[in-house]
Amino acid sequence: MVSVSCMCLKAKPLPRRCSNKEWSCRQQCGKLLPCRQHMCTKPCHKECSPCPKVSAQPCVCGREKTERPCASPQWNCQQLCGAILSCGNHTCEVKCHSGVCPPCPRSVSRCCPCGKTKSSLPCTEEVQLCGDTCDRRLSCGKHTCSMRCHRGSCETCRQEVEKECRCGKYRKLMPCHKEYLCDSKCPKTRSCGRHQCRRKCCPGNCPPCDQSCGRTLGCRNHKCPSVCHQGSCYPCPEMVDVRCPCGSAVLAVPCGRERNTKPPRCKEPCRTPPSCHHPTREPHRCHPGPCAPCRQPCLLTLPGCSHTCPNPCHDLVLVKSQQVQLAGPWEQPSEPAFVKKALPCPPCQVPIPTACFGEHEVSPVPCHRQGQFSCKRPCGRPLTCSNHSCSKECHLISDGNKKCEVCEKACSKPRPPGCPHPCSRRCHPGDCQPCGQMIRQRCHCKISMVYVECMKLTSADKETKVMLTSCNNQCPKELTCGHRCKQMCHPGVCEEKCQQKVKLRCPCKRIKKEFSCSLSSQCDVQCDDICRDQQRKVSQLKEAEQRAAQEEEQKKLQEELEAFEKRQQRGGRRNKKRGRREEVEDEQARAGRWWRWCAALVLVPLGGAVLSAAAFYLVTKT
Template sequence: MTCLICIASVKRNQAVWSCCGCFCIFHLVCIQKWAKDSLFLVSSPLTDDDFGKKDYPWPCPKCRFEYKRSETPSRYYCYCGKVENPPLDPWLVPHSCGQICEREFKPPCGHKCLLLCHPGPCPPCPKMVTTTCHCKKAKPVPRRCSAKEWSCRLPCGRLLLCGQHTCENPCHAGNCQPCPRVSKQRCICGRQTAERLCASPQWQCDQVCGKALPCGNHTCEQVCHAGPCGDCPRSGKRSCPCGKSKFTLPCTEDVPTCGDSCDKVLECGIHKCSQRCHRGPCEICRQEVEKQCRCGKHTKRMPCHKPYLCETKCTKIRDCQKHQCRRKCCSGNCPPCDQVCGRTLGCRNHKCPSGCHRGSCNPCPETVDVKCNCGKTVIKVPCGRERTIKPPKCKQLCSRPPTCHHPTQEKHYCHFGRCPPCRQSCQKTLVCGHLCPVPCHDEALVKQTGLHQSAGPWEQPSEPAFIQTALPCPPCQVPVPVECLGQHEVSPLPCHSAGPYSCKRPCGRLLNCQNHTCMKECHHVTKINGSADGKKAGPECLQCEEECTKPRPPGCSHRCVLPCHPGDCPSCLQMLKIKCHCKLSVLYIECLKLTSADLKEKDLLTSCKNQCPKELPCGHRCKEICHSGCCPLNCNQKVKLRCPCKRLKKEVQCSKIQEGQVSLECDALCKEMKRKASEAELEAFENRLKGRRKNKRRKDEVEIEQSSWQKYKNLIMLPVFGVAVVMIAWLMVYND
């Protein structure tokens, strides 16, 4: 919190005063000095006689709320005004007494503030009251006392002052507005008619009445009035100028003087006029009286109308406690000190212009202009602050001439000191013909070192000196397209370093083998016989030393016997060792024949031309020559088929039996034999039941004729296994 008079902080332990208008807080000493200075400035033009007779107000420094001279604060009270010099309590609001405020609310409602002593205005009244609307039509409702005035928004309906219409505005507070309707109305005297608001039916015209008065000699001089004009103002009994005699005269004659003494009290208020009855004002009092001076120390006989002031000067000390009053014939009510303070203010430039006072002086009221470099922008600052306030920011452009080779400098605002370095492009023509694109370097700051050699380690190193000098243009950085040595790319290089270069990529030219490229780093290649082909290798390129990596024919897993070469690889003549389809024989076939053959030829090449040793599902051997895939299921082997009773038999193909195409049923003889057999079995069963020995029954077996393979397989397999053992032994010896 800051006091607006001394611009200092208000502390908890300082005496303060609060304005009742804006509730701003000031130091008590500051507000007393403010009130005294304000009264002095207002009353300084007054004379000594007028001093103290008029009660001039003094205003609040912030809101200008006026206070009387008698309301000048002289004591320190709390906010609610109950306690003088309230004690400092860290648990309470500063300058508060801690009691209930009990100040009346504004606007007054009959209640008092119930908060503890507090700064600022009291809050709105929180009491609950039951009140109706402005027009009294709505039912009463409970509301806050601070908001007890409310409107029901219904038409008011009260009769207006015109007596003819009612108020049509919504329910409102206070008196109704004047009737807004217009009607033709006569003036009071009835001579003129005009359209006027219904709210003001009575109006006066500008005409003088002019009617003859009852005396018959004069006319009425009143302006547009109602009722009779009245009697002539010069009729009846009239008094003489002194008022002692009365005469009854016609209205055409003036009242004469009575000849007696005037006896009216003069301006002095003591004596009476001694002249005869006269018209006009009385003269000044000329009687001589014994008068006492204002200070009461001397007396003198002199005319009554003249004031008496002695020459004795007052020796009392004025309220400044520095100077004597020194006013002639002072009545004891010494005015404030009229001398100027004259002490040097805080600005150190001026002296205090206020009247002589106690305490510190107010801040300097003068202002000083602070200008920019060009003087077109000016700000006003309090006197004494011009040394600490930064110059204003001027929006005008700097008008200084350029100091570099450019005809004009960059636009920048007005400033103090040197202009900023030129940031325009140099644009000087270089040796290569390009323009220098770097910022202007005519006034570059260059650090100078080595100018001063220190005498020893005890000497402090001096700061390096900077000089402003023109630097030469840097090397040209304009990009120039340059092709690399191997003609792989065209890159933009700075103009000053443009020349043949290596792009660090592999050469990539096709070697003589027509399969690989040169892996040497980008290099120069000599053109042979004026060849312009950029993809053909030259004498500087590497020689291919790789093996042939061309793809082999499908199925061939052997490498090419030649080194890396152009064209197709030679045919592969390697012998492949593979097994036949039945996995019993080992075959040797050339790789070329096997890889170039189609599926049928491959099946023939990989077949051992012997009978397939695989066994069919029916149990017979496959009759086909060594083949790939599954064996055929149509077995042509002849087998014997018997009837269910095993008596009849028949030779058929095995495949037909497997497919269920052929069956052999029992004939009548078989059935008869079966019946007899069942009867014999029944008889035997009966014999067993009787304890007889059971005869064993012979079992009839169905003879199955053996095939030729089953008969001669041992004779065939023994030579085959012998040949296989011999071949395996030969291969082992050959491989060793």
């Protein structure tokens, strides 16, 4: 709830619901309207509407005044302004306007009539003709004016062109500004679909038919008076009277509608005599057709009691007649027929208070069915098990023959906490016996199956339950370090402190120590002085091998260079035999060098490996 004032803000704030805050105090608004002349006379509201009154409003230029709505004060008269422009020679030719007049249109740069020459002249002087050809487009839209630059509109086009008639059948030479129409008549059917067009030189858009229609209207009494048209005719314009059964009410309807029009409602009472045992009908107005069935209470005395029939009158009731059995499939079944018959009064339905067999309730029973009854509820009497009640339908047991049922249900008493087995006995009084079944379940490590007595498991404490459900084998789970858990089968997560012994070595792999797995990540084995001496000796041997290989390579390169210089110093012409001998010697020398190079590539690394092994052996011995 919030405190809100009315929409016109005159009344005091009242508590209102948030969803319905706006309310009206019904006082006159009294606000000044946008016209600034009148006050709002409507009752309290949200926003004022435009002023509905009329007043004398001047036009924009202020020359005329007229009666206009206050809501639209701005209007323009049709008089020319006539004020002297800034040039001082001409007057303003704009109609009623506000503000300053526009500049003189003749004071700006102007063109000659044909638009080819521009000139800046005083507004009092006329623009001279340029003397060139006009060349403006004529009214035909195809040719241009061949006259010299002139004032006023150009003359009509006089050139002869070949023109096509309006219907497109013929062509002819004639002046451009004239239209060519041939004498052929249009053979097309007009929009009515019944008559031909017959218009001369028709371009295809035939005019609507102007003959009379004359077709018989839907009323089958008159003909259509309209112009010939397409489609169905309008309904008949004549009027016919339709009367009520008593003739008091009259209704005029279009001709042809009287067969489908209901008679008018009549306010006079219906005078049809009753057709039942009642002396008069229910009062109702005059209506067409037979009267409705009588709805008055029957009130005839019922047989067997002193009550009267309260049902509506059933002297004449529409009853579906029984269909005659068909002789064969060749006969068609007839539609069901309804016949008016007088039906007997129904049994008495006056309620008489009566108790049921089990005395669960006292209910009203129809007069024609007096006596005890079954209430359809469960009997509810306690059974011999003292846990359940009789579920049979309400029945009588006073005669000594009919008794309540025997309880055949299973025991439904609550079991001890944790026991999933139901009681094996039938429904019984007193407490249930202890559970003697075995529970089969997985151990903590999920490998073996353990069998435990249900009674021991449900009555044991937490530690005993852990012992009963354990297989007493070593836990098969792996720790994060990769070793197997050392504990016996246990619940939950394994301890992360692994006590398995692991070996750690120094970087050169000579020193070896043992630590617990959980402490191995925190320990580090460093090399000692002996390790460093061995590493230094190995590096010296490698450097000696590299220097020997480099010296051998330099020696080979020097030999090849000397052989090349000797060949260059010989020069001159050689005989063929000498040349062949030298070539053979060169080939032998190259082959020897190649074999030496292969031996060096194989033997040098092999020798280095042998030396390294010998050095490592000597170091480990010391």
